[in-house]
Amino acid sequence: MKKAQIRLAFRIVINKDSQSRWEKYVWDSTYQEFLMQSQLYNDAENLWTTFKQLLSKNEKAEQLHFLVSMAAHPYLLQWKGLTYPMPDVLGNNYLPFQNYRLDIIDSSVKDKNIHEIGITFYSPLLTLVDIIEGHYLVSTNENIYEGVETTMYKMQPRLSIVYYQPLE
């Protein structure tokens, strides 16, 4: 297998069915922010109810992905750079993340239950050493031609390689 520098991205979806306390906080906080900030793009006289409607009427509402992310930001900082929903195969180490990006899947100024967001976590650059039985064998060390410490992440839905550069 060809060795490569890669960046992994893992996306979670938070909605009315989310269970963990962290997810509930993020759900509440981002919904409140959506209610406030969406007024910038909405028409008070002729209120558009859902985010998708708003987007189709006013393309500037695209900004809401970013604006609403500000309400989630303090919760992302609490994770101190570790993607807790993405453990390695040992189960007690987590995919590190350098950045994240929030996207609003849909929301509604009338019905909180419609509110649904995605958060994509981006890892730092990792060296892809091999793929073994449906697992990425990766290292944070670039020089993999001597013995290096590695970790393994299982291939799964919402885990993607988003950057790839082959190594010699």
Add this chain to the structure above:
Amino acid sequence: MKREDFIKRGLGSLSLFAIIPALSSCVKDEVVADTTGSSTTISSDPTTTPSSCSVTNSETEGPFPTKSPATLVTNNIVSDRKGTPLTIKVYIRNVNASCAIIKDAIVDIWHCDAAGLYSEYGGTGMQSADMTAVHFLRGRQTTDANGMVAWTSIYPGWYSGRAPHIHVHVYNSAGKSLLVTQIAFPEDISKVVYAQGVYASHGQADTTNARDNVFSDGVTNEMSTVTGSVSAGYVLTHTIYVKA
């Protein structure tokens, strides 16, 4: 792969030679992340008791979460941006109540940096910037007993086609939008600021208040008072009138 999966495989292999069949037999009860990121065993009927089971993993919770106000709620909105210090003081008054000050109004502001750029998600793909500095030059405060909100920031730069300005969104205490407006700057002071420091390479603003398509209909109500100097920093004071 989750921990219990790993254990299962370990128990399933009594000798090294048994590892391969054990791995392939595990495919059927694969553990995958569902939409919330928690783990769910694929077993179609919840009323059927499985032949074996293990405790659902708890890793998804992460560290104990604490309720936090939005990042916006901060006095210092400079983040990693460089520029001449500017203290922004905004007073909110009510047209519907004899121009009295409004306490507990929520005020959002945002403005561009010295190069004329706003914090936002750029294009598609991933963010490359340092995540802690992503939301620069945006802030939210609630008016105090004097109807005032204040921030520590930098003097905004300018971008083509617009006079220098700060955006403001005023809400009542329940978050209902009362007014979206902008604050204009005295041109003589902007000229001094843009001639020095990190602003100098970008040059002077290309649009005057009189030619600006937002302020040209009468800048009087939107013009701020700015005092200070490049060395000591500036203080902007401005009153916004809303119907509350």
